[in-house]
Amino acid sequence: MAMEKIKRIIPYALVLLVSAYFYILAGRFGFDARPGSLGPDFWPKLFLGLTIVVCLYEIAKTALFHQSKELEDDAGEEKAEAPKRYPGLLIIGTVMTVAYVYFVSILGFILCTFLYLVLFMVVGRYRKVWVIAANSVIGTILFVVIFMKVVYVSLPLGQGPFQQLSLLVLKMLGVK
Secondary structure (H helix, E strand, O other), X not given: OOHHHHHHHHHHHHHHHHHHHHHHHHOOOOOOOXXXXXXXXXXXXXXXXXXXXXXXXXXXXXXXXXXXXXXXXXXXXXXXXXXXXOHHHHHHHHHHHHHHHHHHHHHOHHHHHHHHHHHHHHHOOOOOHHHHHHHHHHHHHHHHHHHHHHOOOOOOOOOOHHHHHHHHHHHHHOOO
């Protein structure tokens, strides 16, 4: 295998190993199984299992089908222009994600998620305000419904007036 292929496979292999480790840990949750209901291990194991499958697919695809740059150059193909990279935006996005984790207990899941989605699209250089607003509202509502109605996860309501806002939105959505 060419060195370039190995470099492309390493991140997938690392994610695969970490996911496998956490999958094993999720299997060790101590709980009393109730017939007809999902245990606390179901969702983590599902997501980790899907992550493992995707990593295996990407590793196989890269190992078996990805051509190295040397072969492409030898074939006389034109080099495509490399996409412009924005490391500063990556750092801002990472800081925003850490801030989200901190502020979600203060602002509540609904408001914090809405603001996070708006800011993430703005930082990501998307500029259509109505699209940002619509995606943020719809995305937040979908997350609330999925987490509270499908997965049965209780979400942080926030503190003070933010809690009142969360309760109002949940009442409007018919979520208890």
